[in-house]
Amino acid sequence: MSKKHIFTLLSLFFTFLVSSQEENPTTKDSVKIENLEEIIVTATRTIRQLSSLPLPAQIISQKDIQRSNSVRLNNILNEQTGLITIPDFGGSKGIQMQGLDGAYTLILVDGVPLVGRLAGTLDISRITVGNIKQIEVVRGASSSLYGSEALGGVINIITETPKNGFHGNLNYRISSFNTHDLGTTLSYKKDKLGISTFFNRYSSDGYSLTDRNELSTVDPFRNHTINPKLTYKFSNRTDLIVAGKYYNQKQDYVASSLLKGETKIEDWNTHIKLNNKYSDTWSSYFEFYATQYNANEYLDDANSTSATDAFYKQLLVRPEIRATYNPNDKSSFIAGTGFNHETLDRTDFSEKPIYNSPYAYLQYDGNPTENINIILGARFDGHSEYKSQFSPKVALRYEVNDKLALKGSIGYGFKAPDFRQLYFNFTNATIGYTLLGYNAAPEAIKALDEQGQLAIISISLDQFDSELKPENSVSIDLGFDYKISTTLKLDLNLFRNNIDDLIDNKIVATKTNGQSVFSYFNINKVYTQGSEFNITWRPDNQLKITGGYQLLYAKDKDAEKAFKNGEVFARVDASSPSFQLKKDDYFGLFNRSRHMANLKVFYNIPEWNMDTNIRGTYRSKYGLNDKNGNSYLDSYDDFVDGYAIVNVAVNKTIYKNYRLGLGIDNIFDFTDPQNIGNIPGRILYAKLNIQL
Amino acid sequence: MNFSKKNHEHITKNSNSMSKTIKFLIVVALFVGFASCSDDDDPTPLVEVKSESIVNLHAPVEGGSQQGAPTFSGEFTKFDFATGKTTTSETEWDIAFRGLSIIVNGGTSAGTTDEPIRTKEAAVYIASGTIASVTEANLSMFKQDSETGYAIPEGSGNGWYTYAGDPTHLINPTPGKILVVKTRTGNYAKMEILSYYKDAPAEPDAFTDESPYFTFNYVYQPNDGVTTF
Numbered sequence: 001m002s003k004k005h006i007f008t009l010l011s012l013f014f015t016f017l018v019s020s021q022e023e024n025p026t027t028k029d030s031v032k033i034e035n036l037e038e039i040i041v042t043a044t045r046t047i048r049q050l051s052s053l054p055l056p057a058q059i060i061s062q063k064d065i066q067r068s069n070s071v072r073l074n075n076i077l078n079e080q081t082g083l084i085t086i087p088d089f090g091g092s093k094g095i096q097m098q099g100l101d102g103a104y105t106l107i108l109v110d111g112v113p114l115v116g117r118l119a120g121t122l123d124i125s126r127i128t129v130g131n132i133k134q135i136e137v138v139r140g141a142s143s144s145l146y147g148s149e150a151l152g153g154v155i156n157i158i159t160e161t162p163k164n165g166f167h168g169n170l171n172y173r174i175s176s177f178n179t180h181d182l183g184t185t186l187s188y189k190k191d192k193l194g195i196s197t198f199f200n201r202y203s204s205d206g207y208s209l210t211d212r213n214e215l216s217t218v219d220p221f222r223n224h225t226i227n228p229k230l231t232y233k234f235s236n237r238t239d240l241i242v243a244g245k246y247y248n249q250k251q252d253y254v255a256s257s258l259l260k261g262e263t264k265i266e267d268w269n270t271h272i273k274l275n276n277k278y279s280d281t282w283s284s285y286f287e288f289y290a291t292q293y294n295a296n297e298y299l300d301d302a303n304s305t306s307a308t309d310a311f312y313k314q315l316l317v318r319p320e321i322r323a324t325y326n327p328n329d330k331s332s333f334i335a336g337t338g339f340n341h342e343t344l345d346r347t348d349f350s351e352k353p354i355y356n357s358p359y360a361y362l363q364y365d366g367n368p369t370e371n372i373n374i375i376l377g378a379r380f381d382g383h384s385e386y387k388s389q390f391s392p393k394v395a396l397r398y399e400v401n402d403k404l405a406l407k408g409s410i411g412y413g414f415k416a417p418d419f420r421q422l423y424f425n426f427t428n429a430t431i432g433y434t435l436l437g438y439n440a441a442p443e444a445i446k447a448l449d450e451q452g453q454l455a456i457i458s459i460s461l462d463q464f465d466s467e468l469k470p471e472n473s474v475s476i477d478l479g480f481d482y483k484i485s486t487t488l489k490l491d492l493n494l495f496r497n498n499i500d501d502l503i504d505n506k507i508v509a510t511k512t513n514g515q516s517v518f519s520y521f522n523i524n525k526v527y528t529q530g531s532e533f534n535i536t537w538r539p540d541n542q543l544k545i546t547g548g549y550q551l552l553y554a555k556d557k558d559a560e561k562a563f564k565n566g567e568v569f570a571r572v573d574a575s576s577p578s579f580q581l582k583k584d585d586y587f588g589l590f591n592r593s594r595h596m597a598n599l600k601v602f603y604n605i606p607e608w609n610m611d612t613n614i615r616g617t618y619r620s621k622y623g624l625n626d627k628n629g630n631s632y633l634d635s636y637d638d639f640v641d642g643y644a645i646v647n648v649a650v651n652k653t654i655y656k657n658y659r660l661g662l663g664i665d666n667i668f669d670f671t672d673p674q675n676i677g678n679i680p681g682r683i684l685y686a687k688l689n690i691q692l
Numbered sequence: 693m694n695f696s697k698k699n700h701e702h703i704t705k706n707s708n709s710m711s712k713t714i715k716f717l718i719v720v721a722l723f724v725g726f727a728s729c730s731d732d733d734d735p736t737p738l739v740e741v742k743s744e745s746i747v748n749l750h751a752p753v754e755g756g757s758q759q760g761a762p763t764f765s766g767e768f769t770k771f772d773f774a775t776g777k778t779t780t781s782e783t784e785w786d787i788a789f790r791g792l793s794i795i796v797n798g799g800t801s802a803g804t805t806d807e808p809i810r811t812k813e814a815a816v817y818i819a820s821g822t823i824a825s826v827t828e829a830n831l832s833m834f835k836q837d838s839e840t841g842y843a844i845p846e847g848s849g850n851g852w853y854t855y856a857g858d859p860t861h862l863i864n865p866t867p868g869k870i871l872v873v874k875t876r877t878g879n880y881a882k883m884e885i886l887s888y889y890k891d892a893p894a895e896p897d898a899f900t901d902e903s904p905y906f907t908f909n910y911v912y913q914p915n916d917g918v919t920t921f
Contacts, residue, residue: 516855571867574895628864
């Protein structure tokens with residue numbers, strides 16, 4: 001099949017070249033080297049130049065997203081330095097950042113958070129990139145501005161807003177596995193009023209990496225996104241944005257040849273923001289955000305009797321007001337306060353929990369001298385269920401000269417225990433293990449014991465007496481930006497995240513069926529440290545080469561101690577005698593690669609109205625299982641081999657408003673069916689974009 | 693009378709020690725071999741300890757239903773360190789195996805079906821280390837079985853094994869767990885379980901390899917009162 005496809009692609013490509021030569025000469029691209037100052041809002045919640053920030057931050061431009069022909073958010077994030085998509089055991093794709101799991105990265109759309117972390121990770125593949133203006137990535141703990149979940153960093157997706165006049169576009173991409181992505185944006189703006197609607201439909205037959213059984217790695221699915229937006233300018237001082245979003249997805253759910261069903265996801269949100277400018281120095285906004293995430297899944301057996309039926313319904317309502325004070329152009333203050341109201345109704349829960357959390361934050365951003373920028377921020381999050389959290393942050397940037405700037409920041413991040421970690425009471429129907437939330441556990445264990453389901457209770461129940469603490473982190477980033485010349489620049493960031501009170505499940509009892517009962521505890525202290533390095537070379541407007549590298553050490557502190565003290569043992573194979581491991585044998589946390597790198601070459605050929613690019617990513621070996629049973633990942637465990645993925649794309653504009661794209665993702669057809677479920681192998685695609 | 697009795701006693705005593713010495717020498721000869729025999733002038737040497745291996749000790753278990761209370765049953769396979777063999781004796785055993793459970797001939801029964809009565813004062817504890825690095829029995833650590841649980845705790849990661857769970861479902865001995873046993877005769881032994889599967893495959897498969905078949909290495913200290921190995 002792939003040979004045939006390659007042939008088709010090649011022939012299309014040649015047709016392309018021929019047609020482009022026929023069309024020659026077109027009007028020569030005379031755009032000057034892009035030197036626009038990139039603007040970022042995520043780092044300070046104010047409009048800031050990216051290049052002057054004291055924090056490690058990055059912008060992924062719409063242009064790069066379009067040139068890469070990405071479809072979902074995970075596609076494009078995966079190509080950025082130090083970011084990698086990691087599927088959790090529920091299949092949700094989260095982003096690992098600075099070595100922290102997807103559960104520790106806050107995902108925002110236009111500054112407000114997405115919900116629906118069923119198993120802790122927010123599935124970023126549910127986000128289409130079709131209407132994204134830019135993606136902002138801020139690394140390091142940022143709870144001083146955003147509260148819970150901003151430990152590893154923040155990813156903020158900025159969507160398009162209506163521009164003057166009538167605009168419209170239509171996108172269609174067809175690719176391997178019968179995958180279709182159709183998107184369209186219509187927008188209109190005149191005088192005070194702007195309206196836009198974005199629609200996307202994405203469907204696929206899914207894929208199967210093994211022929212072993214009838215189970216697919218990814219089952220067929222289809223989803224829709226509708227995103228209407230309205231902007232209204234009452235005056236030069238007051239404007240309003242009203243945006244909504246609706247998303248649904250249906251996916252087959254096949255658990256075995258006899259158990260079949262469907263998974264349904266529905267997600268909507270409303271976002272209203274009223275901006276007011278009172279004077280040159282004072283402004284404010286009022287924001288109201290509500291979002292709901294519903295997921296349902298069922299399995300029926302061969303006789304169509306219901307085997308399982310599960311639901312998940314999460315609601316978040318958040319009003320917030322904020323004031324900005326700019327006494328002069330050297331300093332700005334922001335102060336905001338808001339309230340999170342969150343509820344969850346879910347199968348396998350011991351109750352319907354409600355979280356109420358008022359919060360307030362304050363930030364000073366100033367330039368005491370021309371060369372120094374300082375940011376001081378802090379946030380207080382009260383919580384109905386937990387100890388309140390105070391999250392400070394300090395960041396400093398010093399411009400040594402026109403070429404070199406040093407920057408450093410230190411901040412606190414936390415992640416409140418989620419509903420699941422507190423109230424879960426779940427027994428897996430097919431395998432038979434039980435997972436209990438911390439607050440639900442004591443009662444549930446007693447109940448299981450009374451029903452005679454427990455063989456052994458391995459902990460004492462008074463361990464549940466004290467409250468579960470939020471996971472928290474102190475993160476330090478130190479780095480520099482260096483502009484070697486107008487065409488060559490590089491940046492380096494050294495990071496360290498000290499994470500405490502990590503919540504993990506551990507076995508609390510063994511059932512008579514041989515399976516375990518797990519519950520959640522503050523168990524581990526870990527750290528992640530390393531460096532991120534980026535280099536960009538842009539000799540002219542035609543060529544852009546970027547390279548990125550992340551070095552990562554992610555380790556558990558207690559594990560390090562155990563190795564150092566010679567308390568850890570291993571076997572060469574399952575049945576050979578134990579021997580003592582050395583300090584150096586400790587590899588670190590699971591699913592972390594020591595090295596990750598990317599290299600991207602974007603090349604424009606204006607005379608042919610074409611652009612092409614080749615993007616490669618690499619991750620070094622990592623461990624997924626503690627094969628030898630000593631509970632640590634050591635050099636005698638099995639590792640997933642390092643691998644590289646190379647994507648190529650060619651795009652061509654014809655008749656000004658039509659743009660054709662062809663490409664191959666994962667050109668060398670890399671797969672690892674046993675260990676990596678989210679890499680389907682080579683994907684061929686063709687894409688058409690029409691500007692209306 | 694008195695004299696003769698005394699004399700007789702003396703003779704008996706003498707012959708006792710004589711036969712002990714002979715047994716001792718035979719044992720030494722058997723274990724150590726002639727080549728390593730020491731000079732006659734040397735003080736009586738201790739019996740040298742030696743590493744032994746037991747392969748495929750079959751320890752079947754019945755029951756263990758999916759719901760309700762555990763209903764494990766079946767005879768335990770008993771092991772005697774002094775002979776280095778399994779035994780069916782009700783009393784002359786040190787440790788015994790049934791499925792994942794290992795019991796010791798000391799303390800009280802947990803009351804499962806077919807569980808033997810403890811008749812002696814054997815005890816056990818789990819040390820961290822390799823079979824070579826555990827060089828002395830720590831007398832303060834020994835535990836005996838009780839109604840509430842065995843001296844070797846059950847459950848994955850608690851005692852001698854780790855259950856890998858989905859998808860391999862393997863039971864493998866946890867690395868670095870050395871069982872130190874005080875035998876019913878007050879001698880000491882250390883053992884390391886190597887496999888739960890028949891013929892101790894290097895890459896066991898829980899679905900095809902037969903279990904429970906214990907393979908283990910042990911070192912028995914035959915000299916009374918000697919706590920080192």
